[in-house]
Amino acid sequence: MELQSSGGPSAAGRQGEAASVLRTEGLTIRFGGLTALNNVNFEIGRGEIRAIIGPNGAGKSTFFNCLTGVLRPTSGRILFNGEDITGLPPNEISKKGIARSYQITNILPNATTLENVRIAAQSRRHGWSLFRHYTAFGDIMAKAEAVLNSVGLSPKADELACNLSHGEQRNLEIGIALATEPQLLCLDEPTAGMSTAETHDTMELIRGIAKDLTILIVEHDMKVVMELAHRITVLHYGEILAEGTPEEIQSNPRVLEVYLKT
Amino acid sequence: MTDKRHSILFWSGFAIVMALLFVSPYVLPPFWQRFLTEVLIWGLLAMSSDLLIGYTGMVSFGHSAFFGLGMYGAAAALLMFTPSLVLALAFGLIGAAVVSAFVAYFSTRLRDIYFAITTLIFSQIFYVIIFTWTDVTGGENGLNFPRPRLGIPGIWSEPFTATTLHWFVLVVVAGSYLILRRITQSPFGMVLQSIRENEPRTRAIGYPVERYKIMAVMLSGLFAGLAGVLYALQNRFAAPDFVFFLISGEAVIFNVMGGIGTLVGPILGAGTFLLLRELLGRIFGENFPYLIPLGFIFIAIIIFMPQGLLGFARRWLNR
Missing domain, CATH: 3.40.50.300 (P-loop containing nucleotide triphosphate hydrolases)
Known part of the structure; x- marks a missing residue:
């Protein structure tokens, strides 16, 4: 020190x-x-x-x-x-x-879990693309799916974020932050x-992402x-x-x- | 799989509606044909403001300025040069683009009601300029101008008839719809929806929110200007009344009636509103205060179908 x-x-x-x-x-x-x-x-x-x-x-x-x-x-x-x-x-x-997650859950409630993470991944590139469908960008979709997988939310990808449990929303918070590649x-x-139990899982999750x-x-x-x-x-x-x-x-x-x- | 079914359903629905609108000049009497053309034009204006209201979460009361500048831009081109469709479109769009860039730059610094009021004030400023600058704009009397010929410069041209004008408007509105639809599904469009859902979060994940909003207002203004050009072509005049904020208010009403965030809904809303107004006028006479019953209908729609006509129809179909 x-x-x-x-x-x-x-x-x-x-x-x-x-x-x-x-x-x-x-x-x-x-x-x-x-x-x-x-x-x-x-x-x-x-x-x-x-x-x-x-x-x-x-x-x-x-x-x-x-x-x-x-x-x-x-x-x-x-x-x-x-x-x-x-x-x-x-x-x-x-x-x-620098990315952050919030004390009070701060997500896009009416978007799917995948979209929450995808829009964060997209912030690094293609944000100004106007005339192609958003699913056409394979790199972003792959990144979003990888992040969802790493926070254990892949099975809930198509669920609206507001329908996730509290614990899942907390992990989605971390997923959104991770997707910006901080x-x-x-x-x-x-x-x-x-x-x-959820706390234990989230600790494991944090330990896992802390490697990088x-x-x-x-x-x-x-x-x-x-x-x-x-x-x-x-x-x-x-x-x-x-x-x-x-x-x-x-x-x-x-x-x-x-x-x-x- | 469901995606594919959804897209087949969409394109067949689109084809049916297009076919109906295409043959309508052969079926409808002249008055209603003209009426339908006008509905399409107001529908385009409403649809353009849906990009802001429904997708970005910003309610604009300034669309009359974009609409009006498209109209006066076209008027300028038709009065200054040999009337040309391409020049009318170009001047109208440039007029709307310049005004919307100006309005966008200042108004997007504000949010919610402050944004709405700022756009309203800007549109009123343009109204006053156009109303008082009589030498150029014709002031209260507006401008009358000839209609250009339909065609591709140097290749082919023929005078507009009511039917070909209807088709031209139909092609422009349908094309605009497809472009706007694609924009709302593009990465850019997803950012707009993210701003609507949660603006601070969108900023926190790295989006310069203001720049996206400016772009959204400009795009929206451009399509509103296009509607203004079409209106000028149909009616062969431009008047300051169309820059007045009541027009912006109507665009918002069309959106709420038809269903915001659906693009098609606002066209449906425009059609319903104008049809009700026309029918009420026919039944009760010209001097009937049609806005009173229309107001009640509007309130009923808000209470019983808060997602608008299209949202209600969709839910009913899904049952």
Whole structure:
């Protein structure tokens, strides 16, 4: 962790960027008098599964919203693969390779499961094609079917998304994000509201996809966090309270005091 | 398998309707033939706005501007040069394209009711310009112009008759329908529907939503302009009334009556609306306030067939 601060914010730090996919420097966001994020210096390495935990209102979702361009930070920078992406709109950030799933299920309810994933896959190419039937693009169809398969929703391909069970919709969320071929996947409480069995399946799913990409996960279920994450960042009142391996975090007295004790 | 059956069903239905519309000039008396041609033209206008209302989830009250500019564009071509069908189409479409690009650029920054109001205001601006710029547009009196000859430049041409005009309109409307249908099934069309379903999500998966909306408004405006050109060809005049927002309102009513998001529905809605108006006028006389019973019928349709006539028919057929 000491390396992170000595790396310095200058653009010259090229060699350090090979390892880190995403870095924030002094990320701060204020809503009127409320400071939702305060000087957050965060870094995540390639291939890592990082969990962000913290009490409600700690700034976890705000942090995601900053990373994905929904909110513009008041100050600070966000670097993705060494490139400054601060203030880019969500569609540009998606193009750079950051995808997210949402805490509250956010899908196309009246489209089929396949279409939900297909439209996401199509965002990389052919979006401006006007005069050919959408099913004529074999590359997109194949990609969509592969993604559905990887999130275990192939049998439900032709079902309307609104008719899926809650757990299935949560996995479809991940599928939509995956179909955009991200390098960094931000999952906002992927197992929220799931049964134990569904949670287990989703954890396996996340572990499977983590082989090819970097995952940032906000989660309240401590079992999920402790089992999945390589490292954990604890946010508290918009500031990083602690950072470390699951073991370190579980034995950190300050974390215990503000969060884990309950 | 079902896809194939579906497409056979579609094309045979399309062929039957086309055949009926093709032979109609031989069967119908002149008044009703002209009426049918007009229904097709209003149907095209309604269909063009369905691309926005039904597929992109944006209700435009500015289609009268696109329709009107198509009409005045054609008028300009027919008055300035030797009347030519190709020039009338070209000028009308260019007029509609320029106006829709302008309207699209500004109005797509806004959503929902704000978009609707912005398009309405833009169409009223064009109305006022056309109404007051008497030297060029003829102001309140509008413009009268000759009808061009039907033909392919340099190869063949003959004067329009009521029958050949009907066929010409039929070919243009049917062609527009097939193009619009294909657009709604293209990757681009799927993006529009995704915007309708969930705009923030569509942006989050990487689509520059504004640019897609601008393109949708421009395409829609282009087909509305085409309807304006056809109307000018049929009636040989252009008047500011057709740029007034009431025309936009009618296009929306046609959509709601016929069934939004179906393309065919709006044509059906236009036909039903105009037929009811005509019949009410015939039964109760010219001065009868036909909008009152029409209003009740409209409300009944919204309450009992919220998906419009076509949506209702479809559901009934599927039973």
